[in-house]
Amino acid sequence: MLAIVLNALLRVDRNVNKVQIVILLPNMELLDQIEEYFEKLTPEDITYTKINSCSICIDNLGQIIFSSPGLFFNAANMIPALRDVSVLIIDECDEVITNKIYHEDLIKYVGQIKNAQFLLYSATFVDVVNNFINKFSPNIARIILPQNNNIKHFYIDCRNIDDTIPVIAQLFPFISQSQTFIFFNTRRYIQAVQQLLEYMNIACEWCSPDRTKDDRREVVKKFRNQQFKVLLTTNLLARGIDIPSCNVVINFDMPRMERFEPDYDSYLHRSGRCGRFGKEGKVFNIVKYNDDMHMLCYLYQNYSIEFTPITPDEISKFIKLVF
Template sequence: MLSQVEPANRYPQCLCLSPTYELALQTGKVIEQMGKFYPELKLAYAVRGNKLERGQKISEHIVIGTPGTVLDWCAKLKFIDPKRIKVFVLDEADVMIATQGHQDQSIRIQRMLPRNCQMLLFSATFEDSVWKFAQKVVPDPNIIKLKREEETLDTIKQYYVLCNNRDEKFQALCNLYGAITIAQAMIFCHTRKTASWLAAELSKEGHQVALLSGEMMVEQRAAVIERFREGKEKVLVTTNVCARGIDVEQVSVVINFDLPVDKDGNPDNETYLHRIGRTGRFGKRGLAVNMVDSKHSMNILNRIQEHFNKKIERLDTDDLDEIEKIAN
């Protein structure tokens, strides 16, 4: 996007859509960092809460936002002239395509763009349905692929812990914490209810805990992530809202308190990859620990192992020596 902007033209030339408010802000920060050597470059955020006067036109060169707000800015409020857009980016394209509302809005925006507009779709994972859609949007694409085995991130050591119930999972978590030095950890739960319970229990144990879930206001979510990024809280307990794209360099451990499953109860391999990919970033070593509390969840774990063709070792969290070994 930066290479395509003509700074002398004071109108939006590049549009970047993200599935969430947090990701839009994060991408914007990266553009601001890279763009600081390009002082005339201006950036606008088309996100909920960014109110502009009706009838005004935007003079910023790059607009980053979520699909609903960008669509409003293009169609209803006419802040952006879509016919002048040169580059259209879908970030986390698979989510944008799989989520019905995002898909409809993204298509409506795309249809307003000029024919020669460059389309860029980014994602760590592309399912077949996403490919089909991508080929509709980008008829003659250049495809740049990483090998599947590179996706599974060889820098991450993966383990599982056998437990019988939620309380044992919590105990195992405390044992892990007692035995190894953790810079920062992200803990993923399946439901908001479990996430709230776990955050409360960890707080009682004296941990500094941040809680992030989908029903929070976007501004609250951004504030929680900012505090976690600054290290004010060492543990972030979250539902899947945070599995994607949130980069916090100090995350050394990811714990799946609940294994990721789709709405039919099958293993959600893509989410697993995105979740554990929050650690081991930037070439560092990472640690992923999966809590298994039933035959069903053991079956899910086995299917995840098969999918990635990568063995997940068993860990006994009652054995402190064993835990210390994995941390080195």
């Protein structure tokens, strides 16, 4: 996200006092994060506005606007200034472009800013996104960063479901020295794991879409400030969140889509929550089903991700060697 902020600041014409750059982000957590970057890095002669409600002061719009897509498109329908921009930046563009709720609004808006430059960011580009690019910006320059090799991947075979909670108990005496994300597909096991961690005197919190916005904002803020060690969450926080002190990700559930289909993109995004800014990261995958193993094989064959196996009986001995 730092790259997005710097890119936006460098493209502002300081002599032109109007909206020039629009940045779209898929959720509140990323909006809060990018606002923190702008607060720290923006020079006094550049202005920015965060759209976080339906009520906007038209006379006080900054040169840079950042917003969630839904709120922004509502505003753009009412405010002509938002349809006369030079740069459109979309973070986590695959999630934004494939969202059916505002896909038509996005297409309409892009048609209104034909002379604008597009900057699209994501760790994954699905076919829908590539089709969007070919339609609206066929000559776009693609910059593909090399794969992050400072993250190591492990898996623990827990196809006996009863082993899953004890495995967490074995992992944490060794890795609780680092901040850790634990990802779940649903809230089903979050409470049980939270109770276990609290019993082990490990400070933790949980964050999922069914918490209030204020609660979610407070949890992420505390985690970023290292006020607790472990954040239990869903794919809500799989994308784009920068926690420099996080070195460990645990997939309690291998990522799945609604019909239990494997979600390879979410695996890559979850993994990217650790090992930020060149630090070494570790991803531990708890394998419960045969389909989970098939998912690891696919990731190895298609993304060259190597997975080191750990048996539940060897966890304590193995973790001592790698930490």
